[in-house]
Amino acid sequence: MxxxxxxxxxxxxxxxxxxxxxxxxxxxxxxxxxxxxxxxxxxxxxxxxxxxxxxxxxxxxxxxxxxxxxxxxxxxxxxxxxxxxxxxNYIGSEVTVDVSISSLNGSSAQWKFEAEKAEDVLVYIYNAAGEEVYKGTDTVEAGENSFRWDGLSPDGRQQENGDYLLSVYTLSGDGTPGTNIPVQLKRTVDSVDFSTGSPILDVGGTRVFPGQVVAIGRRA
CATH class of the missing domain: 1.10.287 (Helix Hairpins)
Incomplete structure (x- = not known):
């Protein structure tokens, strides 16, 4: 260190x-x-x-x-x-991290996030230009969830490699989006890497930038 x-x-x-x-x-x-x-x-x-x-x-x-x-x-x-x-000073602290952006590499992009309860949800994915490239339904469980996208838009077109934003909403009875479910994880900071010149936090095996931290809790 x-x-x-x-x-x-x-x-x-x-x-x-x-x-x-x-x-x-x-x-x-x-x-x-x-x-x-x-x-x-x-x-x-x-x-x-x-x-x-x-x-x-x-x-x-x-x-x-x-x-x-x-x-x-x-x-x-x-x-x-x-x-x-x-x-x-982040080391040992529990942080809430925004992990809504993931990279599509080849034909796979994956997000991990936490939900408070099991329910059906609406899932939207947007490209770097803010354009919707995917919309679908899924089911989440209470606790940690994983969502994988194959890079295909609803019309079957393969999207280009790059960063994509995931938005998740509860599914209302009429099929419309309800409450937003933040795409976030709560983890303990294990270490900080300065080798690239910019600090990168190791949060439970996931490397994140300090700008992704939305809340800091007590030390574990």
Missing amino acids: VSAVSNTNAATNASSNASQSALSNNYELFLSILTTQIRNQDPLSPADASQYTEQLVQFSSVEQQIKANDQLETILNSINSLNASSFV
């Missing part, structure tokens, strides 16, 4: 150091050119002092930019460490 956080900061530092090195090289080159210019000017016709003043102002700006980069790097490292610490 700590190693992963350190690797993230190390990558940030490496990128910052590379940029700072390039800026420092330009700084040294500027100083060398200015010094050479002063040394080789015609003593009988020296350069206008205002020109040197302008160049020194540019020189000072470069120096300030290097110092600002150092300060920003320090601030960025502090922010990364604070963010890492805040997500580590």
Whole structure:
């Protein structure tokens, strides 16, 4: 865990150091050119002092930019460490996670969600453009449920691979959608992975982003 956080900061530092090195090289080159210019000017016709003043102002700006980069790097490292610490605090907590989006890969997409009681439901699936690509009925049980989609629309067309949104509603007596059943799971956070640069929570074997967490409960 700590190693992963350190690797993230190390990558940030490496990128910052590379940029700072390039800026420092330009700084040294500027100083060398200015010094050479002063040394080789015609003593009988020296350069206008205002020109040197302008160049020194540019020189000072470069120096300030290097110092600002150092300060920003320090601030960025502090922010990364604070963010890492805040997500580590998720470990052991029970969270409610929105799992309404799943990826269709080939001919299969699957969702797991919890329902309070057994009942018939209406199921809708939407593509990334918000278009309805599937509508059907199903039956859920009290507790955890699983819904698998073969990627076919009602007219038999195979849908493209990508992310799809599942919406579930209770089925009214007249066949219309009733109450929305949130496509959510309650799980305990087992660990946090920082290896990709963005934190990913391991929630009962399911990898989720912090943005999917809709509620946080007590530690287990």
